[in-house]
Amino acid sequence: MSQLDSASSEATGSMWEAGLWRENPVFVQVLGMCPALAVSNSARNALAMGLATCAVLVLSNTVVACIRSLIPRQVRIACYILVIATFVTCIDYAIQAISLDLHRALGAFISLIVVNCLILGRAESFASKSTMSAAAIDGASMGLGFTLALFMIGAVREVAGSGSLFGISLFGPNFQPWVIMLLPSGGFFALAAWLLVFAAWKERQRPRLQPLEGRAQ
Amino acid sequence: MTEPMATSATAVVKTWQMYRAMVGLGVLCGSLIVTSFLVTRATIAENRRRALDLAVRTVIPGADRIQVFVASSDGGIARGTEDNPGEERVYAAYAADGELLGVAIQGRGLGYQDLISVLYSYDRERQAVTGFAVLDSRETPGLGDRIATDPSFQENFIALDVTLDESGSELLHPIVAVRSGEKQSAWEIDGITGATISSVAVASILRESAARWIPKLNDHWESMRQGG
Numbered sequence: 465m466s467q468l469d470s471a472s473s474e475a476t477g478s479m480w481e482a483g484l485w486r487e488n489p490v491f492v493q494v495l496g497m498c499p500a501l502a503v504s505n506s507a508r509n510a511l512a513m514g515l516a517t518c519a520v521l522v523l524s525n526t527v528v529a530c531i532r533s534l535i536p537r538q539v540r541i542a543c544y545i546l547v548i549a550t551f552v553t554c555i556d557y558a559i560q561a562i563s564l565d566l567h568r569a570l571g572a573f574i575s576l577i578v579v580n581c582l583i584l585g586r587a588e589s590f591a592s593k594s595t596m597s598a599a600a601i602d603g604a605s606m607g608l609g610f611t612l613a614l615f616m617i618g619a620v621r622e623v624a625g626s627g628s629l630f631g632i633s634l635f636g637p638n639f640q641p642w643v644i645m646l647l648p649s650g651g652f653f654a655l656a657a658w659l660l661v662f663a664a665w666k667e668r669q670r671p672r673l674q675p676l677e678g679r680a681q
Numbered sequence: 682m683t684e685p686m687a688t689s690a691t692a693v694v695k696t697w698q699m700y701r702a703m704v705g706l707g708v709l710c711g712s713l714i715v716t717s718f719l720v721t722r723a724t725i726a727e728n729r730r731r732a733l734d735l736a737v738r739t740v741i742p743g744a745d746r747i748q749v750f751v752a753s754s755d756g757g758i759a760r761g762t763e764d765n766p767g768e769e770r771v772y773a774a775y776a777a778d779g780e781l782l783g784v785a786i787q788g789r790g791l792g793y794q795d796l797i798s799v800l801y802s803y804d805r806e807r808q809a810v811t812g813f814a815v816l817d818s819r820e821t822p823g824l825g826d827r828i829a830t831d832p833s834f835q836e837n838f839i840a841l842d843v844t845l846d847e848s849g850s851e852l853l854h855p856i857v858a859v860r861s862g863e864k865q866s867a868w869e870i871d872g873i874t875g876a877t878i879s880s881v882a883v884a885s886i887l888r889e890s891a892a893r894w895i896p897k898l899n900d901h902w903e904s905m906r907q908g909g
Binding site for chain 1: 695698699701702703705706707710713714717718720721724725728729732817819821822823824875
C-alpha cells in the first residue's frame with residue numbers, strides 16, 4: 465500500500481514538473497501562442513490572463529474526466545468545446561465583476577480562451593483518458609505553467625517597454641521606454657529571449673565530451 | 682437477416698447516446714451560464730455605474746450630485762436613467778448648493794483598432810470643453826492609448842472652444858486635429874506624434890457629438906439648471 469502511495473505521489477510530482485517545466489505549454493509545447501503574445505504587454509495583464517486560462521483548464525479537465533464514459537467518440541470534440549465555452553463565459557462574468565479595468569485590458573482574449581489549443585489539447589490527450597483527480601492536477605500544473613510563462617514574458621515586456629513592474633516605476637522619469645516591447649512584435653522578442661536563455665542553460669547542462677586522448681601526438 | 686437488424690439496433694442506440702450527451706450537456710451548460718450571469722449581474726452593473734460616476738467627477742471636479750439626461754423623442758432632453766444601454770446620455774453635475782457646474786457628454790466613434798468611447802464636459806459660460814476622459818478604448822499600447830494618458834494631449838481640453846454660431850444650431854468652428862505642436866486656434870486639438878489616427882478619431886468623435894448635443898444643451902440649459 466505504502467509502495468502504491470509513494471508511486472502515486474511520485475507520479476503527481478512528475479505531473480507538476482511536466483506542466484511547470486519539462487513540458488511547459490508555452491516554452492516547450494509552444495501552445496496557446498495567440499494570448500501568450502497578445503496580452504502579455506504588462507505583468508498584471510499576463511498574470512490575469514494566465515490565471516483565467518488556468519481556472520478554465522482545471523474546471524474543464526475535471527468535468528471532461530468526470531463525463532468521459534458518457535460521451536460517444538463521435539461527438540466528443542463538440543462536447544469538450546461546449547464545456548470549455550461554458551467555463552470561459554462564467555470566468556468572463558467573474559472578471560467583469562472583479563474589475564472592469566482588467567476586463568477592458570484583456571479585451572477579446574478572454575472569450576478566445578475557448579479556442580486556446582492548450583485547453584482542448586489537454587481535454588483530448590489527457591482528461592478523456594484519466595481519473596478526475598489526475599485530470600485536475602494536470603490542469604492545474606499545465607495552467608500554472610502557462611501562467612508562469614506568460615508572467616515571465618509580460619514582466620520582461622513591461623520592464624523594457626514601460627520601465628515599470630506591476631505599474632511601479634523602476635528607473636525613474638528619465639528612462640526612455642522601448643515602445644517596441646509593448647507592440648505585438650515585442651511579444652516575439654521577449655519569447656525568443658527566454659527560449660534563448662533556456663537553450664543556453666540546457667546546453668550547459670549537457671555533459672561535455674571528453675577530449676580525445678593522445679590527440680597531441 | 683439477423684445481422685443487419687442487430688447493426689441497425691446498435692446504430693439507434695449510438696444515435697440516442699449522442700443525443701443524450703449533446704442535449705444533456707447543453708442543458709447543464711446553459712443553466713450554468715444563466716446562473717453565473719444572474720449571480721454577477723448586480724455587481725457588474727454597480728462596477729459600470731461606479732466607473733462612469735468616477736469619470737464624470739474627473740471631467741467635472743467638485744460635482745456633488747449627478748443627474749442623467751437623454752434626448753427625448755420631441756427633439757428636447759428629458760431626465761433619464763442608466764437602464765437603457767443603447768441610449769445616448771449626458772450627465773448634468775450639480776454642486777452641493779444645487780448649482781449646475783457643467784454637463785458631461787458621452788461620445789463614441791471608430792479609432793485605430795475598435796470603438797473609442799469618451800466622456801467630455803461642457804461649460805456653457807466659457808463655451809468650451811473643459812475636461813476629457815477615455816472611457817473605453819483598445820488603441821495600441823504605448824502609442825494610441827496615449828489619448829488617455831498623455832499630459833500634453835490632455836492640455837487640449839483645458840478650454841477647447843465650442844462656441845455656437847449666431848443661429849445657435851451649429852458650432853462656429855468645428856473641432857479638428859492638427860499635427861503635434863501646430864495648434865494655433867482654441868478649437869484645434871494638438872495631435873500625438875505616432876498616434877495620428879487615434880488623435881484624429883478623438884477630434885471627429887468630439888466634433889460630431891458636440892454638433893449634435895451642444896445646441897440642444899444650450900436650448901435646455903435653464904430646465905437642466907432647475908433640475909438640480
